[in-house]
Structures are given as structure tokens and as C-alpha cells.
Amino acid sequence: MFINLLQVHPTYYVTWVLAVIASVVLHELGHGFAAIRQGDRTPIVSGHMTLNPMVHMGGISLILLAVVGLAFGAMPVNPAAFRGRFGRAAVAFAGPAVNLLIAASTILLAGLLVRTGLVTLPMWEPHVIPYRLDSVTILLIVAQLNLALFAFNLLPIPPLDGSTVLGDFWPDWKRWTSNPDLAPFFQAGFLLVFIFGARLFVAAGDATGIAFRALAGG
Known part of the structure; x- marks a missing residue:
């Protein structure tokens, strides 16, 4: 179980927990900022425009993260207040878009650090928990996490963001996902x-x- 890493690899455990918290919080803030741009002040009124993970994730999510390494978050919005024709899609897509931006930024930074010779090419394998954590490895862990969050959240299955995006462009999908018989x-x-x-x-x-290897030249 994930929590066992706290004993066998505490550095990786802490790195992963902090990376997930930051990624989830920024994901939810992406939704919040997009909703505000659409004319909805619910994120502000509800006090969710904050970096406080307890507000976005809650105790259950944080406990789940500590035990199994997974978590979830929420951003309250009022779609009825959105101005744009595809406001729901824009707000829903904003969260995963933030994760994609984080992934691209961390991969770019990791590649530049190696290419410029500031750090050596790390012994990083995406499917293995690294024994040694350096700056580039941490950046790549964050990138992998956020790329996975981007893809996962855009799957067109409720309650994921991808379902909301698809439903805004394809009304039948919204009707089907709202049908209790199909739930x-x-x-x-x-x-x-x-x-x-x-x-x-x-x-x-x-x-x-x-x-990363394309950018690092390795």
C-alpha cells in the first residue's frame, strides 16, 4: 500500500503527496478562474479561490491521499451564471488545461536543466519508483502526474470534466448522462x-x- 512508502522511501512519499496536493489545488483553481471569467462569482463567494488544500480537497480526500496516494477536489460553480454559449465546456476544460500546462512546464524545465549542463541526466524510469530524488527527477514525477491527470479528467465519463465538455457540444450526451436509468x-x-x-x-x-529526452538531447 502507498502509505508503506512512508517507511521505506519517505522522501518519495512526501514528494508525491505534495505534488498531488499542488496539482489538485491548481486544477480546481483553474475551474474557479474560468468560472469567474464566465461571470460566475460562486468560487469567490464560497471562499474557494484560495491555495488552502483543505478547502479544495477536504479531510476525506487528504486522508485518502495519505493512505493510497490518490485524491480528489471540488470547485463550486453555478453554470446558470455563465455568459458564454459553451461556458460549461470552458470551465470544465480549464482544470485539465492547468494540469497540461504544469506538465509541459516541468518537462521543459527538466530538459533545459540537463541540456544546459546544470544537472546531469538522471537515471529516471517512468514505471519505477526512483531510489534517488534529484531536482530533475522531481520535475518529471510532477510532469507524469499532471499529464495523467489531464488525460484522466478529460475522459467523457461522468463525473469527469470530459463528460461536461462533451455534453456542452453534444446535447444528447448531456441528456443521457442526466438520465437516472442510465446512471x-x-x-x-x-x-x-x-x-x-x-x-x-x-x-x-x-x-x-x-x-524529456527530446528536450534534454539524451
Whole structure:
């Protein structure tokens, strides 16, 4: 179990926990800023425009993170207040977009650090917990995590952001996902995605490694 890393590899444990917290908080703030731009002040009124992880994640999510390494967050919004025609899609996409921006930024920074000779090429493998953590390895862990979050959240299965985006452009999808008779099927789909999410994380690691080596010249 993830919490066992606290004993066998405490540095990696702390790094992962902090990376997840930062990524989830920034993801939710992405939703919040997009909602505000759409004319919705709910994120401000509810006090969610903050960096406080307890506000975005809550105690249950933080405990889940500490034990199994996974977490979730929430940003209250009022779609009825959105001005744009595709306001729901814009606000929903903003969260994953922040994760993609984080992933791209950290990969770019890691590649530049190695290419300029400021640090040596790390012995980093995306599918193995690194024994030694250096600055570049930490950046790549953050990149892999955020690339996985980007892809996962854009899957068109409720309650993920991708379902909201698709529903805003395809009304039938919104109607189907709102149908209580179909809810068990979507819940089963979400459960399957959650179970096989590890493969998505592996794919994100492969993509991170390819992009990093291309930038680092290694």
C-alpha cells in the first residue's frame, strides 16, 4: 500500500503527496478562474479561490491521499451564471488545461536543466519508483502526474470534466448522462476507468520520458 512508502522511501512519499496536493489545488483553481471569467462569482463567494488544500480537497480526500496516494477536489460553480454559449465546456476544460500546462512546464524545465549542463541526466524510469530524488527527477514525477491527470479528467465519463465538455457540444450526451436509468452504466464505466487508471499513468510516463529526452538531447 502507498502509505508503506512512508517507511521505506519517505522522501518519495512526501514528494508525491505534495505534488498531488499542488496539482489538485491548481486544477480546481483553474475551474474557479474560468468560472469567474464566465461571470460566475460562486468560487469567490464560497471562499474557494484560495491555495488552502483543505478547502479544495477536504479531510476525506487528504486522508485518502495519505493512505493510497490518490485524491480528489471540488470547485463550486453555478453554470446558470455563465455568459458564454459553451461556458460549461470552458470551465470544465480549464482544470485539465492547468494540469497540461504544469506538465509541459516541468518537462521543459527538466530538459533545459540537463541540456544546459546544470544537472546531469538522471537515471529516471517512468514505471519505477526512483531510489534517488534529484531536482530533475522531481520535475518529471510532477510532469507524469499532471499529464495523467489531464488525460484522466478529460475522459467523457461522468463525473469527469470530459463528460461536461462533451455534453456542452453534444446535447444528447448531456441528456443521457442526466438520465437516472442510465446512471448504473456510467458508474460502472467510471469504476472500470478508475481500476485500469494505472495504465493511463504508465502511458503518461512514457510520453513524459519521450518529451524529456527530446528536450534534454539524451
